[in-house]
Amino acid sequence: xxxxxxxxxxxxxxxxxxxxxxxxxxxxxxxxxxxxxxxxxxxxxxxxxxxxxxxxxxxxxxxxxxxxxxxxxxxxxxxxxxxxxxxxxxxxxxxxxxxxxxxxxxxxxxxxxxxxxxxxxxxxxxxxxxxxxxxxxxxxxxxxxxxxxxxxxxxxxxxxxxxxxxxxxxxxxxxxxxxxxxxxxxxxxxxxxxxxxxxxxxxxxxxxxxxxxxxxxxxxxxxxxxxxxxxxxxxxxxxxxxxxxxxxxxxxxxxxxxxxxxxxxxxxxxxxxxxxxxxxxxxxxxxxxxxxxxxxxxxxxxxxxxxxxxxxxxxxxxxxxxxxxxxxxxxxxxxx
Amino acid sequence: xxxxxxxxxxxxxxxxxxxxxxxxxxxxxxxxxxxxxxxxxxxxxxxxxxxxxxxxxxxxxxxxxxxxxxxxxxxxxxxxxxxxxxxxxxxxxxxxxxxxxxxxxxxxxxxxxxxxxxxxxxxxxxxxxxxxxxxxxxxxxxxxxxxxxxxxxxxxxxxxxxxxxxxxxxxxxxxxxxxxxxxxxxxxxxxxxxxxxxxxxxxxxxxxxxxxxxxxxxxxxxxxxxxxxxxxxxxxxxxxxxxxxxxxxxxxxxxxxxxxxxxxxxxxxxxxxxxxxxxxxxxxxxxxxxxxxxxxxxxxxxxxxxxxxxxxxxxxxxxxxxxxxxxxxxxxxxxxxxxxxxxxxxxxxxxxxxxxxxxxxxxxxxxxxxxxxx
Numbered sequence: 063x064x065x066x067x068x069x070x071x072x073x074x075x076x077x078x079x080x081x082x083x084x085x086x087x088x089x090x091x092x093x094x095x096x097x098x099x100x101x102x103x104x105x106x107x108x109x110x111x112x113x114x115x116x117x118x119x120x121x122x123x124x125x126x127x128x129x130x131x132x133x134x135x136x137x138x139x140x141x142x143x144x145x146x147x148x149x150x151x152x153x154x155x156x157x158x159x160x161x162x163x164x165x166x167x168x169x170x171x172x173x174x175x176x177x178x179x180x181x182x183x184x185x186x187x188x189x190x191x192x193x194x195x196x197x198x199x200x201x202x203x204x205x206x207x208x209x210x211x212x213x214x215x216x217x218x219x220x221x222x223x224x225x226x227x228x229x230x231x232x233x234x235x236x237x238x239x240x241x242x243x244x245x246x247x248x249x250x251x252x253x254x255x256x257x258x259x260x261x262x263x264x265x266x267x268x269x270x271x272x273x274x275x276x277x278x279x280x281x282x283x284x285x286x287x288x289x290x291x292x293x294x295x296x297x298x299x300x301x302x303x304x305x306x307x308x309x310x311x312x313x314x315x316x317x318x319x320x321x322x323x324x325x326x327x328x329x330x331x332x333x334x335x336x337x338x339x340x341x342x343x344x345x346x347x348x349x350x351x352x353x354x355x356x357x358x359x360x361x362x363x364x365x366x367x368x369x370x371x372x373x374x375x376x377x378x379x380x381x382x383x384x385x386x387x388x389x390x391x392x393x394x395x396x397x398x
Numbered sequence: 399x400x401x402x403x404x405x406x407x408x409x410x411x412x413x414x415x416x417x418x419x420x421x422x423x424x425x426x427x428x429x430x431x432x433x434x435x436x437x438x439x440x441x442x443x444x445x446x447x448x449x450x451x452x453x454x455x456x457x458x459x460x461x462x463x464x465x466x467x468x469x470x471x472x473x474x475x476x477x478x479x480x481x482x483x484x485x486x487x488x489x490x491x492x493x494x495x496x497x498x499x500x501x502x503x504x505x506x507x508x509x510x511x512x513x514x515x516x517x518x519x520x521x522x523x524x525x526x527x528x529x530x531x532x533x534x535x536x537x538x539x540x541x542x543x544x545x546x547x548x549x550x551x552x553x554x555x556x557x558x559x560x561x562x563x564x565x566x567x568x569x570x571x572x573x574x575x576x577x578x579x580x581x582x583x584x585x586x587x588x589x590x591x592x593x594x595x596x597x598x599x600x601x602x603x604x605x606x607x608x609x610x611x612x613x614x615x616x617x618x619x620x621x622x623x624x625x626x627x628x629x630x631x632x633x634x635x636x637x638x639x640x641x642x643x644x645x646x647x648x649x650x651x652x653x654x655x656x657x658x659x660x661x662x663x664x665x666x667x668x669x670x671x672x673x674x675x676x677x678x679x680x681x682x683x684x685x686x687x688x689x690x691x692x693x694x695x696x697x698x699x700x701x702x703x704x705x706x707x708x709x710x711x712x713x714x715x716x717x718x719x720x721x722x723x724x725x726x727x728x729x730x731x732x733x734x735x736x737x738x739x740x741x742x743x744x745x746x747x748x749x750x751x752x753x754x755x756x757x758x759x760x761x762x763x764x765x766x767x768x769x770x771x772x
Contacts, residue, residue: 095514096488103481197571197598205572206529207509297484298513301506301573304480340485347475350438 073381081232090225098224102296104336105235106289111316111328112239113285118314119323119371120246121278122258124181127188128286128313131161133195133305135287140208140294141201149215154234154291161287162280164191169276176261188310195302207301214295231292238285243325245281247378248397254278255323319360321367324374331368428468429717429724432490433710434501434511439477444503448525448706449473451699452500454689455710464718471710476502476511483507487514487522497717498523498729500709505529505573512539521716521730525709526702528574533752540733540752542709542743546574546624549649549671550581552758553622556669557647558589562619566595566644568609568633569624578624578649594618599629606633610640623648630668631660638664645669650758653701658766665766671758673743674704675768683742701743708741715739 089097114128135157142148142156172183195202202208214221214230221230245251253274256264261271294300312335320331338356342349360368369377433452436445452471460468474490476483483502490496491514498521502508508527515522516536523540524532530546533539557565565586569575575598583593595616597609610633613621621644625633630652637646648670658665676687676698686707690699699707716733717724737747744757760771 094488094492095518096485096492099485099488103485193600196600199576204576205574206531206576207506207573209509209513209531209535297480297510299480299510301480301509303504303506336481339482343474347437349475350477 070382078236081236082229086225086228086232089228095224098228099296100337100340102228102231102292104333105231106292106296107313107316107336108329108332109235109238109285109289109292110313111320111332112242112325113282113289114313115317115320115323115325115328116242116246116254117278117282119317119321119328120251120258121254121275123275123279124177124184125279125282126181126185126307126310126314127191128282129305129307129309130188130191131165131283131286132290132293132309132313133300133302134161134164134191134283135290136294136300136305137195137202137208137290138287139291140210140300143210143212143294144208149212150291150295151215151217154288157291157294158284158287161290162284165280165283166276169279173272173275173279185307188307192302192306195305202302205302207299208294209299210294211298227296231296234288234292238288239325239329242281242285243378246325247375247382252397258323315357319357319368321370321374323371324367324369326374326377327367327369327371334368427495428470429465429497429721430493430495431469431471431713431717432486432493432496432499432501433471433473434476434483434486434490434499434507435473436478436503437473437475439479441478441503444526444702445475445478447700447703448501448503450690450693451703451707452710454686454693455707455714458689459711459714464714465721467721469714469717471500472496476507478502478504478507480507480510483511484514487511491515491518491520496520497720497724497726498713498733500525500706500713502527505532508532509535512536515539519730520726521733523709523713523733525706528577530573530577530580537734537752538730540748540754542705542712542741542746542754544650544673544756544758545753546577546581546649547753548755549758550578551585553647553649553671554582554585554589554591556671556760557586557620557622558591560620562645563591564594564617564619565591565622566613566616566618566620567593567622567624568595568597568599568613570601570626570629571598572601574651575624578622582622601626601629603629604632606636607640610637610642613644614640614642618644620645620647624651626651627654627657627660630657631665634661634664634668650701653761653768655698655700655768658763658768665763668763669771670761670768672701672761672768673756673758674701675759675761675770676704677767680742682740686742704742708739708743708746711741712736712739712746 089101110132114125117123117125138160139153139157142153168187172180175183196205214227216230221227253269256269257271257274265271316331316335317328319334321327339349339353342352435448436442456469456471474486476486490499499515500523502511502524503526505527508524509529509532512522512535515538519538521538523542525542527541528543533541567579567582569578579596586593595613595618599609623646630648646668648668650672652670653672687699716729719732720728734748739746747755749755761768762771
């Protein structure tokens with residue numbers, strides 16, 4: 063037990079040290095805006111992939127409209143900042159809550175659908191939200207998009223340096239992923255997994271399946287909204303084209319390549335699909351083909367993902383000390 | 399207290415010096431320009447055209463000996479994706495050798511990248527970004543495409559001259575389509591006319607018949623349209639099918655030989671404004687068209703490659719004027735001074751916002767050819 067606690071503490075400290083000391087020190091040393099941009103993008107997409115993982119990988123609901131909720135968050139943050147003078151401190155939670163509220167409204171009629179019918183419904187929802195962003199000109203400014211000139215302000219402090227922005231993004235992404243990690247690696251997460259495996263059986267066992275699905279959908283959308291606000295504040299200009307169907311597919315690809323049901327897998331998938339195309343910039347026009355091949359072969363040889371659910375769960379149980387042990391002779395099960 | 403770059407970096411005092419940015423190119427080495435454009439993805443055909451146009455312009459410029467040192471262009475593929483466009487802009491800004499940037503293709507990507515160029519202080523010249531607010535972002539943004547503030551007004555006056563008072567307007571639902579309607583409608587009102595019908599459609603709409611029926615119910619004297627050639631061909635064909643004979647006016651965006659190929663006889667009699675006609679008699683257009691045909695196996699260049707060709711040439715002229723002090727600031731200042739540049743898309747000047755003012759030509763389709771209206 064104490065040995066587990068030590069390894070768990072070492073790993074947690076190592077992750078935090080990389081994110082909040084080594085990486086920013088390296089970025090500041092190199093001093094290149096390009097690297098900051100790529101790293102922040104990778105962080106934002108890690109959050110998007112992890113939030114989609116909760117619905118698609120863990121609760122087993124194929125969701126084809128995640129980018130729309132990302133867009134709702136971005137628009138709420140950008141419009142609140144540009145038109146109503148509501149800064150980042152308030153805009154960020156508003157973006158998350160707004161996206162979650164819309165998720166609640168659309169979840170009510172769709173959550174009784176299963177499998178492919180649910181997928182098609184989310185496809186429709188994604189397109190509807192996209193078209194609203196595109197065509198409701200009076201409110202969203204339509205295809206003109208929204209320019210956001212105010213930088214990140216945090217309780218009265220203005221963060222205008224690259225490094226400061228990095229710390230804000232890294233902190234929010236880290237905290238958000240931690241919340242989703244705690245939710246999914248717990249009995250709550252087990253209940254969500256039971257929906258995926260057999261929702262009728264879960265229902266018979268006394269699990270309120272519809273309610274759980276709605277909750278997972280809302281939580282996922284909340285964090286997509288948070289990611290949207292981060293995107294709006296780090297680029298300064300958003301337009302509906304940033305949140306179209308191909309963006310949903312990109313996030314879904316991250317989840318699948320990383321490993322359905324695996325939180326660390328989603329992060330790995332996001333890092334791969336954001337960093338690989340940038341790293342391959344030197345090879346010219348064929349870089350997309352190479353990315354395609356990498357995806358194809360990773361699915362062919364690792365159909366359960368680069369870091370599949372079973373190894374991921376074992377890893378989390380062991381390394382994060384989340385498991386409890388009722389019998390020293392048996393394998394550790396359960397969650398703390 | 400604000401958490402400025404310096405206070406945050408106080409933690410990393412040892413490396414703070416690395417962030418200082420002296421941005422002056424060496425006077426004896428080559429001068430570098432960045433060009434961000436979609437070389438892959440859904441809009442790759444446009445980006446590949448721009449690249450060819452830029453290479454033609456660059457080759458001629460370097461051969462002309464206007465500048466003692468060669469100029470080089472670094473191309474980066476944005477896939478028309480704002481994520482990539484912003485990263486490229488950051489990359490260009492980081493590269494101390496690059497003195498100015500060209501691109502991007504779509505307004506979305508150009509506008510997102512513009513935030514980076516504005517902060518860093520590097521001139522950005524887009525050959526196609528048509529968003530009404532693009533050039534207003536800062537003094538660093540320029541574009542080489544006529545805006546609807548110019549073209550819409552010009553078309554409204556043209557229609558008034560032809561005695562057309564009641565006009566129906568349709569446009570695609572994009573930032574550009576919005577400006578097509580707004581600028582045109584204001585001038586029609588100022589001229590004493592009336593816009594009797596307005597509607598936006600989403601790009602790639604396959605069926606315009608319900609819109610055409612609604613237009614006909616409003617009984618306009620003419621229809622003003624903001625579309626690109628793909629939608630234009632659909633619209634004109636369906637007009638013909640429904641036997642609607644109301645005259646149609648359009649913008650230079652509809653100008654493309656493919657419009658005539660796709661719409662066939664339905665394109666006959668379309669009125670539009672153009673800035674570039676490949677069959678023009680002028681010397682520089684002939685040179686460009688010949689070189690393009692040589693590079694592209696005989697195909698004729700369209701409006702957009704011509705705009706890219708001019709944009710690159712305008713930028714190269716600015717660099718030549720700035721030489722030997724080819725700093726980012728200096729190149730921007732020289733770019734802003736561009737007046738009466740004799741391009742293939744007409745004589746071009748930049749106004750105080752960095753908007754291109756161009757000579758427009760009235761044209762119509764006769765016997766499957768775009769010809770100037772006398």
